[in-house]
Amino acid sequence: MSWLEKIQKKSNTEKMRLMWTVLIISAILLVILWILTSKISKNLPKDTTLFQTVGKGFKDIKNNYGK
Numbered sequence: 772m773s774w775l776e777k778i779q780k781k782s783n784t785e786k787m788r789l790m791w792t793v794l795i796i797s798a799i800l801l802v803i804l805w806i807l808t809s810k811i812s813k814n815l816p817k818d819t820t821l822f823q824t825v826g827k828g829f830k831d832i833k834n835n836y837g838k
Contacts, residue, residue: 778786 778789781789
């Protein structure tokens with residue numbers, strides 16, 4: 772019997788308890804992953820050249836169509 776069939780045979784309250792448990796564990800893991808990746812990104816240098824290029828492009832469009 773597969774694990775899915777075992778879950779299907781459980782009562783509705785047991786299924787809801789299992790669903791909430793999985794949901795809470797998933798949320799905790801996502802928060803931990805979010806915290807770890809935010810600490811890693813603080814240590815890396817930021818590349819802002821894309822934003823500068825886009826900003827210059829908007830200024831050029833504004834200057835060309837503003838005439």
